[in-house]
Amino acid sequence: MTRPAAPPPGYAPAPAGPSPLGVFFGRVARGDWAGSVKGALWPTGLIVGLAVALAIPSYGQGDDPAVGWSDRLRIALAMLLQAFGGGFDVTAVSSGGRGGYGGASDYGDTYGDFDPGGQGQMSLSLIPLTVTVLWIGALIIGARAVRRQGGGLDAAVRISAVAAAAVLVLGLYAQPEIEDLSIHSSPVLATLGALALSLVTTGAVLQRDVAAAWLAQRPGTLSLVRACGTAVRALGAVLLLCGLVGYITFAAQDGVSGEAMLVALPLLPNIALMVLSVGWGGSVEYDVQGRADLIGSGTDHGAFGLGELSDALNDWALVGALATGLVSALIVGVLAARRSADRREQVTVGGVFLVAYLVLTGMSGLSMEYTGSVAEFTGAGNLEFAPSVADALLFGLLWVGGAVLLAPYLVRMTGSGGGTPAAPSPYGPQPGPYGTVPGQYTPPPTPGAYTPPPGTAPGPYGPQPGQGHYPGPDGPRAH
Incomplete structure (x- = not known):
């Protein structure tokens, strides 16, 4: 007795394609990075320009300032980056006596124990909202330039990544050490805040048309x-x-x-x-x-x-x-x-x-x-x-x-x-908040619709029996 033949082999399952998220990030990686960098130059240049302007005065230090221009620039950057959630922490580590300035404390132990080798710390929190507003405005300008070149949501991710990377670099630079004082700007927090603000702003600008169509429904x-x-x-x-x-x-x-x-x-x-x-x-x-x-x-x-x-x-x-x-x-x-x-x-x-x-x-x-x-x-x-x-x-x-x-x-x-005022609607006048607005747009008649000539009573559509011209070999001839 012969054994039954083996069934034909089934088809192998097709390999799974990339997920939509993978496709999106692939577009992000392969996109126009040069245009995104140009869009991110606006907010980055704004921060640098403001810091340079704030670092120019010597703030009453005289002809021989103890804090030079480069240190003032780094301090100004640390202050400005608080606009995105950064910090401004000043730490003093002394080798002894009165907060690191030598000698015993004039205040005794009234204000705590300041033994040699003591450490002081001060944290300042002040969000310069002007910087936040101007930075968002600069992002809008850069994103509009990218949108004119056909950029989409993937361009928003690229612009945000470049802008956040610039904030990270500036935050790492904005940590000077002046004599026995060390300033920390919390660059990671500033970077995360800048990334969130940038994603929301550029995404809203670059997806404006898509959002308008979605909202219209x-x-x-x-x-x-x-x-x-x-x-x-x-x-x-x-x-x-x-x-x-x-x-x-x-x-x-x-x-x-x-x-x-x-x-x-x-x-x-x-x-x-x-x-x-x-x-x-x-x-x-x-x-x-x-x-x-x-x-x-x-x-x-x-x-x-x-x-x-x-x-x-x-x-x-x-x-x-x-x-x-x-x-x-x-x-x-x-x-x-x-x-x-x-x-x-x-x-x-x-x-x-x-x-x-x-x-x-x-x-x-x-x-x-x-x-x-x-x-x-x-x-x-x-x-x-x-x-x-x-x-x-x-x-x-x-x-x-x-x-x-x-x-x-x-x-x-x-x-x-x-x-x-409401935009013209192809469906005729739309009711306003208190009824139909007088003088609103009225659409023209639909092309091809039947319109009787002036002075003629409206009748049924189409020619009447025995009237009109019917082309073809079997149709009646025109008189």
Whole structure:
């Protein structure tokens, strides 16, 4: 008996292809790196240019400065990289006595034990929001240049990688050692922050058309995105106004040098948030805890608001602060009324503005922690100086809510109108927030549609029996 024949061999499974993520990163690696490097040159050049400008003054050191230009450049870079989450830590390691400057401590053991070989450390946290805003703007310029060359989402990854690598290099360079002081800039944290900001910014620019097509199918999400855009515009206008008011007020004070005015430029949004907080009735708080030779020992807490402003300057300063707050609220309300499709979108604009204002307020302050002996600080403790977030929430709700409620009536009274004109629609006039807008675009008749001649009553489509010309050998002849 014969054995049955073996079944024919089956087909071998086809090899698995690369995953979509692998294909994407393959496009990233094989893409136009030269164009991406050009796009990343804008934000990198901005940081370097600002650092060079800040390093030019000698800051009162005289003709023989102890801190040279290169060290000042590295210190300026360390300060600027805080815009992306970097740090500014100063460490002093001494070979003995009074924080490394020789001799015994003049303060005994009141401020701690400073034995020979002791170490001091100071950490400064101050986010220069001007640098963050300008860096994002420079990224937008570079990404638009790449988009004109046909770059997509893979180009956003390349630009972000190059920009983050540049921040890493600058962060590693921005760690000088001056005599017995060592400055650390936390370059890894700054690099991660720059990478995240760059990915979001360049991705939004390079995928703008794709996002617009996606949003066109989702009216609710489109309304939210439009409200966020209006809120960002309002926030930018308000911060610009308050920043100018605060900077001019600061420059007008006695004893303010040109170097101080130069250092204040990277902090314009920080100053603007303090001005807005005070103008809306809030306060800028300071809190000192610990013990140090310059500030004494114990805890001190205070606030600077409208009352303190009137006492420090005059009543006109109080009136100016309130006028600035009023104009700022009107800017928010009028922009919300003019650029929103309906009342719901106006409320969304106010809510997004308030959230962004609170987030920036929490980021705008200055904090410092110190221990041991570093430069002129000897002791241990911390110092904070920042606008009150609780006051910002309370008074922001009042001012923004009132502006969003009243601004539409103010716009209507002035006859400015509201809302943005709708783009022509191929489907005829679309209903506006309050019905069909008069004078809206009306589409032309569809080509090929039947239109009776003037003066002729409309009849059925097509020729009537026995009428017309039918070509062909069997059809009736034309008379």
